[in-house]
Amino acid sequence: MAYYRPPAKYRWHAGFVAWLLHRITGLLLILYLFLHEWLISSLQSKSSFDSAMAVVSSPLFKLLEIGLWAVVIYHAVNGIRVVFVNFFHAAERSNYNINVWVFWIIAAILFVIGAIPMAKGLFY
Amino acid sequence: MATAIRGFIDRYNGSGKTGAFNWFFQRISGVILLVLIVGHFYIEHFYAPGTIPTYNVVAGRLASLGWKLFDLTFVIFALWHGINGIFEFIDDYVHSNGWRLFLRALFWFVGILYLVLALLTILPFSVPQGGING
Amino acid sequence: MSLAVGDKIIFKIQRFSSDADKKEHYEDYEVEYRKDGMMILDGLNQIRWEQDGTLSYRRSCREGVCGSDGMNINGINMVSCMTHISDLKSSVITIRPLPGFPIVKDLVCDMTDFFNKYYVVKPYLIEKTPPPGEERLQSIEDRNKLNGIYECILCACCSSSCPSYWADPDYLGPSALINAARFVLDSRDEGKDERLDILNDKHGVWRCHTIMNCIPACPKELNPTKAIAELQQTIVSRKY
């Protein structure tokens, strides 16, 4: 008899979203690292390095950098939450959902703290 | 039924590749990376907003062995952690043993390549070309 | 939205029969809200008995202890017999079979793989020393370690809600893992090492990404995520 397995669909909730974002940000980060390293390694002379740096110091790249900071801080803070769940029982039935939000708020605050000096850089 | 299950059990036995170390190290390296990445961002982006990280600035910093070690550790941990993360992906979504093997090998290769690249990039920075002010 | 007796609700049910169909489709049924406290299962029975005898689903105890009737109701896995229609607060209720399993007919899935994974974790007490003539002693504290774990009814709501389980066909899944924890945490069990060796596998405990879909899915209010974390810690501290 031919059974049939449609693709799985499920209602979103905080933990699910948190994991998905963690995946995506992790992937972005490693891809960025590859790119970043490759770029820098190809700039072995002072002149090429400085001209490249001038480009990446344009406001557009500064904005992208703030985005990078968001990605980093999200991944880092959520990663710490995962460690808390794994080792310190941070996923009781009563709090597992709240915890995700708490860590999201922490991530948002840290993001703003870091983004302010970076945003200042936009106006120099 | 019993034999079918026996075959099933064998899938979970004796593979030798348990994933325990990877899992554990993913957490450890994550926590270490937290320190390193905040440090990295601080030095590159917050410390002196508005300044462009010219070759000289970077090279000046990297002249000290401490910073060299810092950047190297950062790259090594990030590479390890990130590629480990990619292995997680592979285990989740790639189901044929052949593809799994191929992709793992590929990313081992990529990882080592980038490690060498990182060494070649960071180590030469120690000799500022044309002096710090040049 | 609040419901009064006599109101009509729409059940939007995913239909499929492996006899005839290639793809799923949805059918709408009008269900009468006949009494307060009416469960989804009562609504399904109403449809089966009064409107459409071809609708199939599993059910048995109708009080949330046998684990037959896990299904996806408005996007979340639950057992239908313990889900109040009024709690869903919607006039259209979408009912689908448990995600991630092959469908046999309508809301009935093929659970072979789910149970095979349960068998893999050696879900039984392993004894090495012969037991005494009477009962083995166990302190109240040791016994209480099993609370919140031994109540599992194998309804598959948790495993079927887990994106890791959907993605990796070899992942043991939260249900098999919480049942492994049932014995790993039992002070009378003498097979911890062999059981942990099975769990300590890329497709065992390490494939859990703490997604936590499994926590709200469990109708017995157990916590598979926590049980898995417990196992992970046990293995790590045993090794390192």
Next chain:
Amino acid sequence: MADIPLKIHEADVVIVGSGGAGLSAAVQTGLAHLKTVVISEVFPTRSHTVSAQGGINAALANMDEDYWIWHMYDTVKGSDYVGDQDAIEYYTKNAPSTIYMLEHWGMPFSRTKEGRIYQRAFGGQTRNFGETLAHRSCAVADRSGHSLLHTLFERTLRSDIAPYVSYFSEYYALDMIRDDSGHVIGVVSWNMVDGGINIFFGKAVIFATGGNTRNYRTNTNAHINTGDGWSIAMRAGIPIEDPEYVQFHPTGIYTVGNLITEGVRGEGGYLLNSEGERFMKKYAPHVLDLASRDVVSRGMAQEIREGKGVGSKKDHMLLKLDHLGHDFIMDKLPGIWELAYKFTGIDCTKDPIPVEPTAHYHMGGIPTNRFAQVVIPDGDNPEKPVPGFYAAGECACVSLHGSNRLGCNSLLDLVVTGTQAGRQASKWILENDIELPTPPVEYLADKTAGGTIKKIQNLFDSEGSVRMDEILEKLRDSMSTNMGVFRTEDSIKRQLDVLADLRKKYKKVGIQDKGLSFNLDLIETLELGSLLDISLIGTAAALNRTESRGAHYRDDYPERNDKEWLEHTLTFLNNDKVDIKYKPVRMKPLTAPTFQPKKRVY
């Protein structure tokens, strides 16, 4: 409708039913290294044993002094003296070792401070022949049945047994096969998942198909408890013993039937009528609400009859426990709080729970002796074993429970009789050289299963106009009205008429689902047939028994009559006709002195 596929399997032992009884048997046949097939309508851990709450009785004496003979006395008295005393002795004597065995297999019993198995008090359990309350029920919180069933299933997964026991879950037994000499050699079943007839041949067949009170409007039973086992046995010419005794549990939740355990009243809850009166003092002046189940149910039904019922229909009672206090309830009865809240929306720490006497358990069943062999009358011998046929658990009648079962005696029954069935069947197979018939498969299938296949084919082909739910609704309502706690000649005869009518209608029943895969319509329609069968024999037997005993109460004959009726009923069903015979009660225990019938007061 496509052709119905056919498949044949062979084994040493075929067990039908994977509840506590079936699994206990499977463990034993597995230990004997016999190829065992367990077929069941549901996956093993979905069997209704999983619902039991209270516990499992054994005189372990973990809480206070206790002896099996006291347990035996209580059981005999509870049975209203129609329990077979040899079997009851065997059963109570073996209870402690049975519990230890379960503990060794991993059952997660609640514990005492000393680390021993925790035991709680339950209705009808006393010390020193009725003197004081006994703590005899070994409990796993309020999930004893769940733990028991899972433990037994887990036991069969261990490597010493697993290779010998195969499960065929979601195979629905249709009929059993007897060869020309009467030897039971197999079972015909329907593969519910993919469709198709599956025939299982075995040297011995064990029936453990569980309870059957789905024929009542409100009942504590699962959807699958429909009396298939009884019906199948009767179609093969085997009688059913004592079907007139139906236990009504006093406190099922009003209209839905889910059980509120006796423990609520044990902890100090009590029943109220519409006038706010604690009416049980009229019916059981000494122990009030803690009298045995038949007495309490009768008291409630009497109040309802007198118009003192609660609600707009004046048809239920209130179980008050809010005076125990919020903290106490949440500590001692959390499961009950949840059930009541889920099913009635009532917070029982504030308001009383609406309850009504609810059909719960059939004391009768397939007649067996204490070796779990099915026994039928043959000439002068009232108990001649049917070769190769064993029965255990709620579907069997040993008879341990006589006319009224005590709380927590059933789980013990499952394990003791199930184990017996497994052991005796193994012994029989290993000691006798039994040959399974080996003619060509088609011929054999035709000879044995031909009628069954035709029946199924007819259902698929028929354009039957009658829907199964009409009949079911009528059956459940009429059984509740006419064959409830109180019966009279009038009501019973009325019910016989209703049943005759329903059975006629059932012949014209049709199914809407004509597919092979998971055809629930087909299964429910077949189950309805079983319900009609068991309702008919129960009603017919109740008409004959002109006395009141245990759960069987006749308004027109309110007294127990030991002179004429100290005997077991045996009902045979031939087409639509019920033949009734009687057989004596085995009053002589194995070693203990006989407990002579006395007036039963609580």
